[in-house]
Amino acid sequence: MERPLTQFIKADLSMLEIGEYERAGGYQALRKILREWAPKQVTETVSQSNLRGRGGAGFDTGMKWSFVPMGPDAPRPKYIIANADEMEPGTFKDRYLLEGNPHQLLEGVIIGAYAVQADIAYIFLRWAYKLAEKRLQQAIAEAGARGYLGRNILGSGWNLEMHLHVSAGRYMCGEETGLLNALEGKRATPRAKPPFPPVSGLWGKPTTVNNVETFCNIPHIINHGPEWFRKLSRSRNGGTKLFGVSGRVNRPGLWELPMGTPIREILEEHAGGMRAGCQFRAVIPGGASTEFLGPEHLDVPMDFEAVQQAGSRMGTGTMVVLDDQTCPVGMVQNLEKFFARESCGWCTPCRDGLPWTARVLQAIEEGQGQPRDLERLALHTKFLGPGMTFCALAPGAMEPLASALKMFRADFERHIGEKRCPWREGRGA
């Protein structure tokens, strides 16, 4: 089984330095396109590969690049940004790629920049990723020294500057347009769309924002072709995917597997199944802002369409498993507390609705729930939905809650009826 993204990441997790990366075939894709390809060809190739964004929304990467205005009349400078502000609870896939093989990301970004003819690239990094910060700094310096960045890259006459920006550390900074505001030195509130970033993004100029993992796929698509990439997958979406598992499994971790690998296979073969004494109850498949899937969905293949059909979203592909020894109300309360804290405060439903949700959940968890609380929560899942709020944060926050209210209704009712959390005493309090 091919694992293009992680194949060169060392077992001791030390950084793949530029020499090692080059010896493994690194920067060959860049050399190839600069020598032989027009920018448009890069975008077309990426389109043909069926690569979809790995940040959570799964938007077609080639299509995103094709929105950028091209030609001599296009506004300048154009920007390209790697979104490395990985802050979704339960998600740690980009960190692995950033720390293990930063040059792979750099090459992907540079190729992407060539495709959209960007002049300036930013890596927008989560503040807490200190090791990644150090390694990216080193990698950018190395790439510059070898002529992969800067003026007249590899003698092609094409220029690209790259900057590492370490974010101030809020969940909203990872939202595409919140990120742009943050990068401009403003509050990380989301922007109204249209216009979309490819037309008017950073400082009002055409801007392409892609996730780290998305960019890391690019050199391999160039090297091996779109057909090869599509065939890596067990589904219609091309390529492999980094899948992560956390929760009470035997081997929590991260694996690069073909897109479309079924949940059961990931949980049982790779994560080693549930820990002794723990029963599987449900899983949120793609980070905190996705709906719970129950045992009946274990055979769902992890790709964008299949998970959606099952009633959730693949998101970042990093699962959090809920077991029978953990209180589902407590788990959801923990998530909602996070989202309430991370609301940027821009729109009313999110700013004031999420804290209300979190407080109701806290009250239920602490045995102070009231029968009407479940209606209140249900109303929030409806009115904090897509279109009601300014961006996707609150709708995302409502996904685990909405599904928990359906799947764990009896548990909620028990909390309220017994005025206590059954799990708390079960732990021998």
Added chain:
Amino acid sequence: MSTIFIDNETYEAPDGQNLLYACLSLGLNLPYFCWHPAMGSVGACRQCAVKQFKDEKDTRGKIVMACMTPAAPNTRISIEDPEARQFRASVIEWLMVNHPHDCPVCDEGSECHLQDMTVMTGHNYREFRFLKRTHRNQDLGPLVNHEMNRCIACYRCVRFYRDYAGGRDFDVFGPHDFVYFGRHTDGVLESEFSGNLVEVCPTGVFTDKTFRQHYTRKWDLQTAPSVCVHCGVGCNTIPGERYGMLRRIRNRYHHDVNGYFLCDRGRHGYEFVNDSRRVRQPLWRPQPSEPLRPVATEEMGRRLETLVADRSKLMGIGSPRASLEDNFALRRLVGPGRFFQGLAARETQLLRSQLEILRQGPARTPSLREVELSDAVLVLGEDLTNMAPMMALALRQTVRQQPLRLAAQFKIPLWSDYPVRELIQDKKGPCYIATPLPTRLDDIATQTHHAAPDDLARLGFAVARALDARAPEPPELPPATQALAGEIAEALKTAERPLIISGPSCGNRALLEAAANVAWALCRGGRPAGLSFTAPECNSLGLALLGGEPLEAAAELLGSGQADTIIVLENDLFRRAEASRIHALLEGARQVIVLDHLANGTTEKAGVVLPAATFAEASGTLVNQEGRAQRFFQVFAPAGEIQPAWRWLARMAGALWHNLDDLTVEMAGALPLLQSVADIAPPADFRIAGQKIAREPHRYSGRTAMTANVSVQEPKPPPDPDSPLAHSMEGFHGIPPAPLNPRYWQPGWNSVQAVNKFQEEIAGPLKGGDPGRRLLEPPANSTTSYFAEIPRPFAPRPGEWLVIPVWHIFGSEELSALSSGIAELAIKPFVALNAEDAERLQLKEGDPVSLTMDGLAEPLPVKVVAGLPRGVAALPAGITPPLVRPLPGWGKITKGSPE
């Protein structure tokens, strides 16, 4: 117009707008918070949710925000859809999570947009059972009060303060439900427009601190349409009174003048009306050495008849802060040849030049809204923030005009505020600011140029020359100035709506003429150039239209023995010229009769002082800097003996006019330029359904009790023979003709936002047309030739400084400076020097010096101003106590205090 469907009814909606704008323009009720008609949509509050349907067959629809959705042809929405209604009620419920539930005792209650919108959505039961978050409030200075616990985070304040008004010391801080709107630390708000937060805030976070000191409910305020008297821009206002005390000033929307905003001087400068120094009864000085003594009005009337019996010995001194009617009444009493302007010769001359340039040249004087829509500006000599504050606010919008074209290119609607701002970033259209000192507008300037007034005029002449070879050329121009002139000329020439702004504040006529040359050169090149002059006082231009000679000529007439009785109208002459000259003038007269609001230096010298009504106690007409005549109406009938000045004068003239209309009609007949003034508002006998228009709201309380301590008999409302407004809660309460509208109120709309209901279209003209009448339009075929008197380059004199006046929004205007809040912020006396000059004299900031001008020495602290030209010093103008010198003029500066 495009056809849209709302709840299955067909409507014609204005093109290119959003659905909220369309719904409100159509008179429908749809709640909102973050949207503001002057600032567009941002989609933050989610209050204006409606359900949108794809077509007739779509029964599910989806909830959209009306403010963020274009009102495109065939758009189909429902306001009444149950889910949309429920969502809107939920938004209020969320906003009320942390909002205090204390409306009955909240000072915003009764005019709170949040209250109105809460009622509109139907939310009425609190289900949130947890604690509210609380904030610490800040001391934001003497004008604006801060009460953050009331905040519903609509972001309007920060959008107005920063994005619209260019302020930097106010922002939004903190995340999630702890967002905080204020300064980074306590302190006086720096913006000269901070008072607008009071009206921009949809609830009571920002309230008028001066109003709080004499608070009353909105429904207990007697109000009338008025015009601001604190500068020449003529912003429309709504003053409110109770118990004979003026309580506050609010914006009165005018599409072409002030729109939705006011400056802080205009909003907070009203307290002089209540001042303890008010003259409240006729005063008589039996002997020159004796103090003034009160006299009964009837008795005074008889004495006045004797005093003015010999008309051939009378002379009148008018005022730029008195109404047209007051000035005309005086002019009529004494005769045009004996009517003087009450200004020194230099100021009279400047005003005359201004008027003649506007009357005879080909350039049009724009309204404030047209200033806003201009797309390239040259400011010659004026510090607008301090001379005409609202014009400075307009200019901040002006510089967006050229960049806004980018939005059209990207098909981003202009109402979509943040996408537009993100697209244009900090791009600014051409704006050249040439002033002696740095100004608060320099941050929006393409280029600033600081020089002595004569050199600024020379720059202007050079720009005109670069535009038209027939214009005279200033000799000996330095190459850098020449290059700048070329750049400015190019920017103006290539603009669609170029604008030149100048004014009299430097006391330099060449500046006005240079500005005229630039505008005329553009006009002759086929560009529709606007030419705008500031005016120092509320009726400066009106006074100019009435004509009259300066004070120097008055002194001559008196000296010649052809007059012995001076009548001074609402004018403290000691602010107009050096004290020695005014003493000489007043002491040379047998009798001095002064009509004014307040005791001042001039009333001190008077033999007779008559209590004259302020703008709030009288009706009349003012002409603003644009040449727009606007009527203001009596807000309340003054207590005691106070009367409008024109009534005192009418009595002296032998009961010439029965009411204001008689006077206005006579004035319009006598002066062709003022012909239309009689028509700017409906006459006093105008009635709607047989009723006068009620100045008091229908909820006005305490009517039968407020004078019960005097008599239990309810007094008859004071009559108002001068207007169709009544001092009563009885009368017409609907939407009257715009000039007569005493307040904005409609059922369900108790806040200032009720103005929506009074406009033909949102942010458009008022129903029935905006009030006021423009008196000046350029002649069809102007043949004026260019001004050719170009000043010599400024040459510093060794050991001497050219002392120029510097005006300040707070302190330079006489009446507003008496308000406590304004007084606290007022500019203090100083003499400003260039850094190099100060260094040469071994002076640093704050050091005492002596400024000697005209033989008079004045001790002053030094202020070091970077950017002030060498050899030029600046002295605050108009402040109290006045530093009256013939400015600009030459002076000597010596270290240390004078002997």
